[in-house]
Amino acid sequence: MSETHTTDHPHSSYPAWTNWLFTTDAKKIGFVYMIMAFVYFFVGGACAGAIRIQLATPTMNFVDGVTYNGLVSMHGTVMIFLWVMPFIAGIINFVMPLQIGARDMAFPRLNAMGLWLFNAGALVLMATFFLGMPQAGWTSYAPLSILDKKEIGMDLWILGIQLLGISSIMSGLNFIVTIIKLRAPGMTIFRMPLFVWSSLVVGWLMILAMPAIAVTLTEVLLERHFGFTFFGPAHGGDPILYQHLFWFFGHPEVYILIMPAFGIISEVIPVFSRKPIFGYKLMAWSMILIAFLSFLLWAHHMFASGMDPRLTLPFMILTMIIGVPTGVKMFNWLATMWKGKIYLQTPMIFALGFLITFAIGGFGGIILASIPIDLHITNTYFVVGHMHYVLFGGSVMAIFAAVYFWFPKMTGYRLDEKLGIWHFVFTFLGSNITFLPMHWLGMLGMPRRVLTYSAIYASDNLMATIGGFIMGLAQLILVWNWWITLKKKEKCVENPWNSKGLEWTHASSPPRPDNFEEIPTVTTDPYDYGVPAPAKAAKEAKAHG
Amino acid sequence: MKPSTLKWGLPILFAFGALPAFADAFIAQPASDYGLKIAGLSYVMMALCILFFILVVGVIAYSLWKFRAKGPNEEGVAIHGHTGLEIVWTVVPALIMIGLGVISTVLVIDQLNPPKKTLLVKVTGYQFGWDFEYYESDAAATGAEFETIRNICGNPAVMVKIKSLHVKSTDQFTIPKDTDIRFLTTAKDVIHSFWIPEFLIKRDMVPGLVADFWVHPIRAGEFTAKCAALCGASHGLMTAKVSVVEPEQFKTWLASQPVAN
Numbered sequence: 001m002s003e004t005h006t007t008d009h010p011h012s013s014y015p016a017w018t019n020w021l022f023t024t025d026a027k028k029i030g031f032v033y034m035i036m037a038f039v040y041f042f043v044g045g046a047c048a049g050a051i052r053i054q055l056a057t058p059t060m061n062f063v064d065g066v067t068y069n070g071l072v073s074m075h076g077t078v079m080i081f082l083w084v085m086p087f088i089a090g091i092i093n094f095v096m097p098l099q100i101g102a103r104d105m106a107f108p109r110l111n112a113m114g115l116w117l118f119n120a121g122a123l124v125l126m127a128t129f130f131l132g133m134p135q136a137g138w139t140s141y142a143p144l145s146i147l148d149k150k151e152i153g154m155d156l157w158i159l160g161i162q163l164l165g166i167s168s169i170m171s172g173l174n175f176i177v178t179i180i181k182l183r184a185p186g187m188t189i190f191r192m193p194l195f196v197w198s199s200l201v202v203g204w205l206m207i208l209a210m211p212a213i214a215v216t217l218t219e220v221l222l223e224r225h226f227g228f229t230f231f232g233p234a235h236g237g238d239p240i241l242y243q244h245l246f247w248f249f250g251h252p253e254v255y256i257l258i259m260p261a262f263g264i265i266s267e268v269i270p271v272f273s274r275k276p277i278f279g280y281k282l283m284a285w286s287m288i289l290i291a292f293l294s295f296l297l298w299a300h301h302m303f304a305s306g307m308d309p310r311l312t313l314p315f316m317i318l319t320m321i322i323g324v325p326t327g328v329k330m331f332n333w334l335a336t337m338w339k340g341k342i343y344l345q346t347p348m349i350f351a352l353g354f355l356i357t358f359a360i361g362g363f364g365g366i367i368l369a370s371i372p373i374d375l376h377i378t379n380t381y382f383v384v385g386h387m388h389y390v391l392f393g394g395s396v397m398a399i400f401a402a403v404y405f406w407f408p409k410m411t412g413y414r415l416d417e418k419l420g421i422w423h424f425v426f427t428f429l430g431s432n433i434t435f436l437p438m439h440w441l442g443m444l445g446m447p448r449r450v451l452t453y454s455a456i457y458a459s460d461n462l463m464a465t466i467g468g469f470i471m472g473l474a475q476l477i478l479v480w481n482w483w484i485t486l487k488k489k490e491k492c493v494e495n496p497w498n499s500k501g502l503e504w505t506h507a508s509s510p511p512r513p514d515n516f517e518e519i520p521t522v523t524t525d526p527y528d529y530g531v532p533a534p535a536k537a538a539k540e541a542k543a544h545g
Numbered sequence: 546m547k548p549s550t551l552k553w554g555l556p557i558l559f560a561f562g563a564l565p566a567f568a569d570a571f572i573a574q575p576a577s578d579y580g581l582k583i584a585g586l587s588y589v590m591m592a593l594c595i596l597f598f599i600l601v602v603g604v605i606a607y608s609l610w611k612f613r614a615k616g617p618n619e620e621g622v623a624i625h626g627h628t629g630l631e632i633v634w635t636v637v638p639a640l641i642m643i644g645l646g647v648i649s650t651v652l653v654i655d656q657l658n659p660p661k662k663t664l665l666v667k668v669t670g671y672q673f674g675w676d677f678e679y680y681e682s683d684a685a686a687t688g689a690e691f692e693t694i695r696n697i698c699g700n701p702a703v704m705v706k707i708k709s710l711h712v713k714s715t716d717q718f719t720i721p722k723d724t725d726i727r728f729l730t731t732a733k734d735v736i737h738s739f740w741i742p743e744f745l746i747k748r749d750m751v752p753g754l755v756a757d758f759w760v761h762p763i764r765a766g767e768f769t770a771k772c773a774a775l776c777g778a779s780h781g782l783m784t785a786k787v788s789v790v791e792p793e794q795f796k797t798w799l800a801s802q803p804v805a806n
Contacts, residue, residue: 064778065777065779069777141736141774144736144776144777233751234752238753239753240754275621276625278624279625282626304738305751306749309656320645321639323638324635327634331634335630338612338624340612341619341620342613343614344613355601355605356605359598363594363598369645370586370648372649373586375748376583376742376747440570440571440572445742445769445771447772448773450780450781452782530620530621530622
């Protein structure tokens with residue numbers, strides 16, 4: 001790429017905001033993704049709030065069945081497709097090129113088109129709030145999703161997810177090509193920061209998993225309106241086939257949501273322990289192994305589905321196998337802190353929160369992997385609890401760690417530490433109060449996606465509702481923190497966390513449009529802590545002498 | 546026994562021993578012998594999870610206490626890894642998984658091999674209710690093979706071979722205690738799921754497909770069958786009362802029911 005390359009049009013006669021609309025700069029695209037993600041985070045949160053109000057007491061009559069199922073469907077859809085996924089796309093767009101010493105993504109225009117498609121898909125999904133929400137949950141199991149052909153919410157949902165899917169395939173392709181082709185000199189594959197590794201793996205997951213949902217939803221659409229039969233048993237279709245196809249996408253999707261969290265945590269813990277990551281190569285390989293295995297265990301969502309029970313056994317075994325590399329990552333993060341010098345600042349606090357809540361999520365996963373136990377607790381609140389420990393306690397905790405960690409890089413200002421700690425305290429307490437009781441609610445006998453329940457589950461549900469509102473209101477602390485930080489405009493130092501990453505050592509904060517004045521040459525491994533550089537040693541000797 | 550072993554061993558043993566005391570608070574109280582096994586396995590799993598959780602939180606707490614930086618620009622020791630340790634925490638969880646996998650497989654096989662002579666209860670779900678049909682199989686061959694039972698139950702032409710005790714109910718049904726009962730699940734419109742929490746097992750009810758599971762109730766009582774798959778606007782209201790009664794009482798109840806076709 002030429003030295004004069006710039007993606008903006010400073011001399012054009014268009015107004016300034018069109019810079020953001022027509023930009024092909026990965027950082028600006030990333031920024032828009034992240035801002036939109038947070039907007040939809042609050043939309044999804046509002047859905048969750050309405051659900052928890054309805055479930056606060058067994059006799060609550062806050063919404064009717066149709067609205068309730070719509071809220072359930074949209075809460076899942078928004079949180080997965082419009083919050084975690086675009087945030088991931090955004091943070092990778094912003095950080096990954098900086099980390100590998102590239103000036104932009106490999107295909108800047110494709111990148112812009114991905115953002116446009118994302119915005120279009122998101123608007124289509126938002127339209128369902130006004131025209132009728134989809135009724136079949138985010139999984140949209142057939143034949144429920146094909147039965148009512150007049151239900152416009154379902155068609156809008158299919159259109160929206162298709163647009164978002166194409167956008168994700170474009171992003172994934174861009175991540176892979178950028179990482180393979182645009183690394184700075186000396187940035188060998190095993191010198192890449194683990195966040196870059198996670199971006200590479202998530203790119204592959206996106207381009208391999210998204211086509212499965214595209215095909216499946218196209219079939220649903222053909223069956224709904226064009227007389228085809230794929231899944232409806234009335235004309236010889238197979239409802240179980242839908243589940244196989246959906247989860248062939250759906251399970252890797254779970255790892256699309258958690259893989260960048262692995263990358264973020266692997267960045268934050270070494271930096272705040274001032275110590276190299278423990279077992280770098282094993283960390284990289286375990287991500288590859290987890291991604292590969294994630295394509296082979298989709299039917300663990302279907303143990304009770306009525307598929308031949310003998311065929312469920314290999315899926316149980318593979319599910320248990322995927323627990324091993326995940327456990328390895330956990331232990332390696334813990335070992336990274338050992339004999340480090342720990343700075344307990346907001347990104348690290350959220351990373352530690354991640355370790356604790358993601359551990360609980362992982363344990364729930366192991367329990368669910370066991371077929372006989374799964375047959376009891378699948379489709380119950382146990383699954384809701386488990387899945388939120390993984391997605392909220394895992395992905396979202398890591399997203400918050402990333403926000404506090406890279407905010408100075410993106411804006412040049414550092415978020416307030418005290419407010420950050422309060423944000424963490426209420427988020428952590430709120431999420432545990434909400435999601436922990438769900439485990440025994442499921443074990444005791446409360447199915448998921450119900451709008452009422454027997455009175456014996458009342459106290460735990462009330463607890464979950466209270467916890468949910470603590471967690472939701474805690475997010476206002478984050479918004480307040482942004483507001484006062486951006487208003488104060490107190491420039492922070494260039495590298496406030498003493499990170500060794502290229503994005504901190506070789507780029508300004510915020511970075512210039514082409515990222516680097518000069519493309520750096522990489523000579524060391526990532527997280528190169530604990531080895532005093534000659535210049536630094538000499539300086540220290542001088543200071544002491 | 547060394548005092549240190551006692552010091553640590555006793556609280557751990559106590560923790561394990563005390564777990565069943567919380568049974569009612571955390572898991573549905575099992576009403577079948579299979580359910581007891583599932584609850585037992587769940588408690589073992591939970592105990593293992595709690596041990597590992599204490600390990601994780603313990604390491605974090607110790608690290609925060611021991612390895613905190615005191616000045617502004619400190620750096621830790623440049624440890625890049627330890628092959629031995631990494632092998633340990635790969636192999637130990639793998640061994641635990643193998644153990645869990647073996648126990649789980651045994652329980653799956655238990656479900657795959659129901660007794661030859663059972664009371665058959667066919668449950669058909671629809672928006673938003675249930676049909677219950679009772680069949681008694683006295684021909685040993687009918688229940689012998691898994692494939693056979695699926696064919697018999699899915700094929701009405703063969704089904705007439707089974708002695709039919711046709712009883713329908715939408716909001717209440719009765720089953721006998723101390724009897725092997727095989728539930729055959731199917732649906733008319735969309736996917737439902739048949740779940741009596743106290744049996745600790747469920748099976749989806751899929752239109753066009755007959756699935757099955759079997760239980761041996763050991764406790765009489767009133768339970769609730771619940772739909773556990775999102776099936777439409779009134780999904781949350783789709784329940785049925787289940788009475789588990791003594792076998793004699795069941796015969797009386799069955800006789801009092803109108804005989805269909």
